Amino acid sequence: MSLLSLSHLTVRRGCCPVVDDVTLTVSGGEFVGLIGPNGAGKTTLLRAAMGLLPHDGQSSLAALPARLRARAAAFLPQSREIAWPVSVEALVELGRVPHPGAGAEADRQAVDRALARMGLQGYRGRIATALSGGEQARVLIARTLAQETPLLLADEPVAGLDPESQIRAMQVFAALAAEGRAVVASIHDLGLAARHCTRLVMLARGRLVADGAPAVVLTPDNLAEVFGVRAYFAQTPDGPVFQPLGVIR
Numbered sequence: 575m576s577l578l579s580l581s582h583l584t585v586r587r588g589c590c591p592v593v594d595d596v597t598l599t600v601s602g603g604e605f606v607g608l609i610g611p612n613g614a615g616k617t618t619l620l621r622a623a624m625g626l627l628p629h630d631g632q633s634s635l636a637a638l639p640a641r642l643r644a645r646a647a648a649f650l651p652q653s654r655e656i657a658w659p660v661s662v663e664a665l666v667e668l669g670r671v672p673h674p675g676a677g678a679e680a681d682r683q684a685v686d687r688a689l690a691r692m693g694l695q696g697y698r699g700r701i702a703t704a705l706s707g708g709e710q711a712r713v714l715i716a717r718t719l720a721q722e723t724p725l726l727l728a729d730e731p732v733a734g735l736d737p738e739s740q741i742r743a744m745q746v747f748a749a750l751a752a753e754g755r756a757v758v759a760s761i762h763d764l765g766l767a768a769r770h771c772t773r774l775v776m777l778a779r780g781r782l783v784a785d786g787a788p789a790v791v792l793t794p795d796n797l798a799e800v801f802g803v804r805a806y807f808a809q810t811p812d813g814p815v816f817q818p819l820g821v822i823r
């Protein structure tokens with residue numbers, strides 16, 4: 575089932591398109607890694623898809639009334655700012671705002687599930703602003719999980735996490751996809767993307783230049799042309815292994 579449909583999505587900044595005529599569909603079961611160099615348009619694409627930026631073309635999410643959109647998709651922005659010194663539990667509970675009629679017990683269970691998925695049960699009573707940067711990032715992921723939407727859009731969700739937390743977070747996203755939901759996440763770590771995503775969408779200067787399974791997208795030609803790097807990429811008994819090796823321009 576399609577959970578997100580973008581049709582000729584275009585976002586202009588000044589005269590120039592920074593997202594340029596992007597068409598794609600995301601279905602339940604997919605964990606899509608949105609990849610591309612700095613400035614490629616990943617954040618702009620995610621924000622326009624959520625209806626947070628003026629755009630041309632269509633996004634099925636942006637077309638929804640705000641109340642329905644908040645039940646269709648959760649959004650994790652790139653900015654990790656936590657404004658108020660509230661408890662972790664209270665912050666994660668904010669993910670339940672789009673579900674006013676769910677009831678206290680359903681809300682509590684959703685918060686418990688989100689905290690458990692992110693390994694944060696022991697942090698429930700901690701003040702969120704007094705956590706480390708990586709801990710705060712995990713709490714903010716938990717808040718989006720508590721929203722329990724069919725689709726999660728996340729802007730660099732694993733940036734700044736330690737290796738264990740990165741792998742655990744990627745496994746959580748892959749598990750959501752395996753449950754029939756969908757995740758679209760911008761990711762700079764191509765090794766993590768190659769190992770955990772079911773599909774990669776590669777952007778360059780706002781345009782979609784490759785879309786498919788990691789092995790189809792992370793080709794030597796695409797890596798050279800889009801990222802200016804060469805890399806080692808192999809299927810191993812332990813799964814796909816990707817390591818950038820050097821700069822070639």
Ligand SMILES: Nc1ncnc2c1ncn2[C@@H]1O[C@H](COP(=O)(O)OP(=O)(O)OP(=O)(O)O)[C@@H](O)[C@H]1O
Binds near residue numbers: 616619
């Ligand atoms: N508010 C703005 N005004 C003008 N240009 C902007 C604005 N925000 C972003 N841009 C430009 O749009 C382009 C795409 O930016 P975007 O943040 O979407 O890239 P990105 O792929 O997410 O990059 P990064 O990996 O560095 O986070 C960049 O060239 C950027 O300079």
